[in-house]
Amino acid sequence: MIKAILMGLLQGLTEFLPVSSSGHLVVLKHLLKIKEMGIEWEVFLHAGTLLSIIVYFNKRLLKYLKPKLLGLIIIASIPAGIVGLVFKDTLESFFSSPALVIPSFVFTGIVLLIAGSRKEKNGKMPLWWQALLIGIAQSIALIPGISRSGMSVSAGILLGLTFGSAFEFSFAMAVPALLGAFLLELHSTSFASIEIGPILVGTLVSFVSGIFAIYIFRKLLIARKLQYFSIYLFLLSLLLPLLLVMR
Numbered sequence: 001m002i003k004a005i006l007m008g009l010l011q012g013l014t015e016f017l018p019v020s021s022s023g024h025l026v027v028l029k030h031l032l033k034i035k036e037m038g039i040e041w042e043v044f045l046h047a048g049t050l051l052s053i054i055v056y057f058n059k060r061l062l063k064y065l066k067p068k069l070l071g072l073i074i075i076a077s078i079p080a081g082i083v084g085l086v087f088k089d090t091l092e093s094f095f096s097s098p099a100l101v102i103p104s105f106v107f108t109g110i111v112l113l114i115a116g117s118r119k120e121k122n123g124k125m126p127l128w129w130q131a132l133l134i135g136i137a138q139s140i141a142l143i144p145g146i147s148r149s150g151m152s153v154s155a156g157i158l159l160g161l162t163f164g165s166a167f168e169f170s171f172a173m174a175v176p177a178l179l180g181a182f183l184l185e186l187h188s189t190s191f192a193s194i195e196i197g198p199i200l201v202g203t204l205v206s207f208v209s210g211i212f213a214i215y216i217f218r219k220l221l222i223a224r225k226l227q228y229f230s231i232y233l234f235l236l237s238l239l240l241p242l243l244l245v246m247r
Helices: 001-017 022-033 041-065 067-084 087-094 097-117 128-138 148-158 163-188 196-222 227-246
Strands: none
Touching: 001 022, 001 041, 001 196, 022 097, 022 227, 041 067, 041 163, 041 196, 067 087, 067 128, 067 163, 097 148, 097 227, 128 148, 128 163, 148 163, 163 196
């Protein structure tokens, strides 16, 4: 049950805060000797975080079903899909190298610092080419240690969107990404031997912590406090070499 709570917290908090869930998973698996979760865990935890977006944004997500906005989401989702398919084996190999996440954490921290220091523009919704560039930024986050939400929100800000608009568009983009991951994992899952109790606890924790993470991220973003996440990532990057050597 403790494992379920820890995995739910890890998924919910780091999936949405701009600190990279994949980077933290690589590090914790290495330091704490955590084995692979198993596909059934990934299915339920992704379902929990997907539900947290739906509940947090609720009716605001419906506007993205309109043809123009849906088109922007599709355009923004294309780069990550292509990169994921073409470089699948290479990207998977990155998950076995905890040292790789150190420069990735630093890179994410620098991008957040730059975006957070920019004067806010008044763009409410990206143009098609801006959506494509935001999607390219999101595709970089397939590398462990580079945050999906950090890259997509920062790209939106740097392209002239308001902080709030960049935040909302980033999380609207996350819905097809999480839904796609959920459906792919669901297709490969056998539910015959799963322990339903711990998995449901983990799912509930990922859902609640996901809502909390979205709320905190938005509050700090609107308050122009992205540097808090940068400081955390820089400190973590300084500490990790020592932890890896001691390990």
